[in-house]
Amino acid sequence: MPLAITSSPVRTGEIRRGVLAFDIAGSIPPCSTITAVSLSLNMSRTLLETARIVELHKLLADWGEGTSDAPGEEGDGAPATTNDATWRHRFFDTIFWAMQGGDFSAIVSASQSAGPVGFYTWNSTQMVSDVQSWLDNPGFNFGWLVLGDESTLGTAKRFDTRESASPPVLTFEYTPRAMPTPRPRPTPPPRPTS
Amino acid sequence: MRKSKTLLAFLVTAALGCVGVRLASAATISIFPSKDNTLYEYVPADGDRSNALGNHFFTGENR
Numbered sequence: 001m002p003l004a005i006t007s008s009p010v011r012t013g014e015i016r017r018g019v020l021a022f023d024i025a026g027s028i029p030p031c032s033t034i035t036a037v038s039l040s041l042n043m044s045r046t047l048l049e050t051a052r053i054v055e056l057h058k059l060l061a062d063w064g065e066g067t068s069d070a071p072g073e074e075g076d077g078a079p080a081t082t083n084d085a086t087w088r089h090r091f092f093d094t095i096f097w098a099m100q101g102g103d104f105s106a107i108v109s110a111s112q113s114a115g116p117v118g119f120y121t122w123n124s125t126q127m128v129s130d131v132q133s134w135l136d137n138p139g140f141n142f143g144w145l146v147l148g149d150e151s152t153l154g155t156a157k158r159f160d161t162r163e164s165a166s167p168p169v170l171t172f173e174y175t176p177r178a179m180p181t182p183r184p185r186p187t188p189p190p191r192p193t194s
Numbered sequence: 195m196r197k198s199k200t201l202l203a204f205l206v207t208a209a210l211g212c213v214g215v216r217l218a219s220a221a222t223i224s225i226f227p228s229k230d231n232t233l234y235e236y237v238p239a240d241g242d243r244s245n246a247l248g249n250h251f252f253t254g255e256n257r
Contacts, residue, residue, distance in 0.1 A: 014237060016252035020230035027225050035220065044250065047257075054253055065229045065246035074250045077234040077243030084244035087236040092244065102233055143227075148253025155254035162227045164249040171224040178218045 021143025031177040038123035045158035051115035052149035057104040059142035
């Protein structure tokens with residue numbers, strides 16, 4: 001009986017994941033109520049124009065930016081520098097993610113189908129909840145991980161960063177906490193004169 | 195008698211202060227990220243890669 005010759009699929013692709021964070025508490029008054037949120041990203045390069053789902057997931061741990069600066073089209077990155085976030089590190093090369101590839105919530109904060117080059121917008125009630133939580137608890141504001149389609153090769157999408165001419169933009173509506181009007185001070189009773 | 199009048203004035207003033215609130219109106223703001231980066235899947239031959247200062251971040255799988 002001839003042996004069946006099988007070959008396991010050889011993956012030659014490498015996964016990339018984006019991470020980005022916004023200073024919510026430093027942008028609006030505390031105790032405000034967030035009512036709507038949208039994130040706009042410019043997708044500036046793609047291997048194929050096939051539409052792929054791109055999801056936002058709330059990050060569960062802090063991470064850093066060092067001074068790495070990838071050359072060319074930037075698809076291969078650059079050697080990590082001190083405090084850079086990498087696949088393995090939250091802060092290179094001393095603090096690691098609990099899970100390689102980033103510690104993020106399984107809950108999808110929002111998803112969007114991205115095909116050809118262009119601007120795409122994400123919005124959802126979960127994003128409103130995320131931003132509200134970051135306003136109320138700034139110490140837990142680690143931003144979102146941007147998760148693309150990792151099911152097959154050739155799904156990579158390139159988005160522009162804050163260093164580019166078309167940076168990500170987070171737009172949100174909020175209602176500041178109602179402020180009490182100044183209270184009139186009671187007039188003290190006249191002092192009896194002796 | 196003077197004490198009770200003072201107390202009454204205080205209570206009325208306090209009540210008015212709690213009722214009177216300035217109406218807060220909704221606002222919209224747009225902000226840029228405070229930081230962003232790419233996590234490049236670790237390949238031992240390439241070492242740890244990153245792109246803190248780059249103009250782009252990436253998602254999905256290449257090639």
